[in-house]
Amino acid sequence: MKKISRREFLKYLGSVLTLETIFMKSEGWSKEEKKEFYGLLVDITKCIGCRRCERACAEANGLPIPDISEEKNKEVFKTLRDTSTTQYTVINKYETEKGVVYVSRRCMHCNQPGCVAACLVKAMRKRETGQVTWDLNCIGCRLCMISCPFGIPKFEYEKAIPKIQKCDLCFDRFNKGLIPACVEACPTGALTFGKRRELIEEAKRRIKSDPDKYIPYIYGEYEVGGTCVLYLSSVPFEQIGFNTQLGYEPYPKYTTGFLYAVPFIFILWPLAMLGFRKAVEGGKKHREEEKKE
């Protein structure tokens, strides 16, 4: 292998650094902004159930375009749908005491995702900016499906080489400096994209300014250790299909205790037992000696 001289190395390093700074600036989000988790605030009270987010999602991700005419919508809203391999986001209609409520569901992008912890090949990744993305090196083991508290990752059962599919909060669009497609398409501002910290502030401001309209709870602020997708609602979350029994513990934390215990059980435990045996034997000898005396 050819040796690189000190001078040459410094030259390359300098050019790479300058190039990087230039290119980083040309992108939409500056480097400093990229340090924080981004997220999505879903204000359920503002959603009118037009399904434009579903169409925009399909357009952006190259999925079959759904028909969102009003006659079709009526038919679609008759059943409660789940996200699928061809629909990363869906809107469901709920009849509640406060009238009709439309709830848009997608991947919650947990702060400490169970799917990322479970993935064997690191196909699922938690990005620095909050998105949980999936790569093409997925081996189709479906461990992420089991580990997800919201049941979001979906498996392409009908394909020969199946992979996992789910919302990645438009990570490619984000890298170009754009906001997610669903947020751009929303006509009522029910979806807001921004930094997670600012979104929580905004959600609290909305609750404070209209305490009659909202229930004073942000779904996703603390659920499973916090999620990047946050929900505001006018009706209790149990009534609109949300699981409120998840707890505030991040899912990967449930396994860390066990995993840390493995070395102790296999190495330290036998050692401790051996030591105990030695100590007992020593005591026996001592007593026998005492008896002899």
Place this chain on the structure above:
Amino acid sequence: MRKETLFLILLGALIYLILIVYGIKQVYTAPAIPPSKEIVITKPEDKIVIAHTEIFGSLERPQVIFDHKKHVEAIKKEGKKEWETCSVCHREKKEKLTRIKKEDEITKEKKTEERDVLVFEFPKKIVKLDKEAYKKAYHDECIGCHKEKLKEKKKAGPLTCGDCHVKEKEFVKIKYPLVEFDPKFHYDHETKLKERTGEKDCGLCHHTYDLKEKKLVYQNGTEESCYYCHDLSKKKRGPELSQIVKVTTEKRLSYQKTAHERCLSCHIKINKEMEVSKKKGEKAPPLECGKCHTGEYRTIADLEKVPRPDRGQPKTIFITQNNATAKEVYFDHSFHEKQYKTCRECHHERLKACKECHTVLGKKEGNWINAAQAMHNVFSERSCLGCHYNYVKSKKECAGCHFMIKPIDIRSLNPKETTCEKCHTGKTKPNVTSIAKLNPNQVKDIVKIDILSKEYKPVEMLHVKMINALIENSNLSKLATYFHRDEKTICLGCHHNIQKTEIDRNRAPLCRSCHLISSENPSSTKLISAYHLSCLGCHKKMNLDKGIKCEECHKESPKKPKEIVTEKNWKTIIKNTRNILQVWHPE
């Protein structure tokens, strides 16, 4: 060594004792009726549950369901009139009432009268509040009477335990619908009693308790609701009333008990008198449970023409205070009376003027809430502003504009003198008939919203038609007419968050003046969201049939700006996106 073992044994015994005591307590404090097994009967047909959980706690034997009607019928068969049956099981007591006449306050003429009142408690004897005593009294009186009937060889009630304490009816709960003594009832009683006695005498029902002389006092002109003193719930009260309520709680004069005493004693008396006079066409006042506990209630609309109880209250007043800085407020008391069923909804503590407790600086009697707070608190149901806000919130005609104007804004907007002057008029009666008509030259007939049009044709908004409909709505309500005197106030519904002076100069700002087309700030509303939220929000809140569906506003535009992916070409696009993916994660 010995000391240690002794100590250990003692410790063990102590823990054992604690566990036993705790366990026994757990067993005996178990809830009497598990709410899951409760059977609620709302049509009781004069049946009563006898449980007295306030004395007995959890019951040893199942509760007794007492058929009141059956017992009354049985006594009637013996030849007694309906009004005579009550005194068989319920005791009579003498009640003293001192009457003071307001007219001769200087002489303070006092008359003390005695009257008979039936106490509707069951053990006829006065029994002390003790488990054993109560049990004995019940068993003595019930079984005693049943035995007597058996001796007289009549059909008698049960004598054994299980016949009354029926196991199947353990969890039955009987709920009578509450009787609402609304203004119609009050007016009917007032007129009928006046016919009967010849003069207006409110002392038959109304009285107060004199704390100094410790007796009941009636002074005409000071009548109050029974709830003030006889509602024994533990809500917070002022210093005077809490002392009176303490007395009523000691004497166990709950609202339920006193209402039965007061109403039925009088009904029985009148029944008795009618027996003697025997006038034709006169209806005897009811004595059966179901005749008062009907479960039917009148709405405020039904009671619109019924006169409210008169105790000398003014029809209109100029509300003011000593040392008040703000001007007087004209208040139409007789109009506001008819918006409620009871006086208690505003006069929450006692039937006095607001300013007697809520002074400019606040007083102990008024829980240190000053006049400004008492009148202007937006979140109270009794204050002027709070009640007006609740009214506006409940009406669908108002909701169109007022769903955006929140109560918090009233304080944060820093109200100007003109805002205050709407109510604080000084000593002149404001004369508001209806709001002025719109000048058609000042406003656009049709507004074309085309700034965002891409997929659809520009939206045409019928501006004048909309304003006229809102003005018409506003003129229907007295409150709206008063506050929307100027037709330009209506403009503020959509052109919000600005000063009215700008509209006075005919310069209403457009939506896009503040709402940006695209914005990354989460707290700012984008233009497209602002349009949809305010248009659709108003249409939905006002329950309009038109303008809810997309097509009603948006007409399809012939040209499509974006190349839209169809079901045929989506596979090729997936390939393209995969290529993009490989750019950012080369394997």
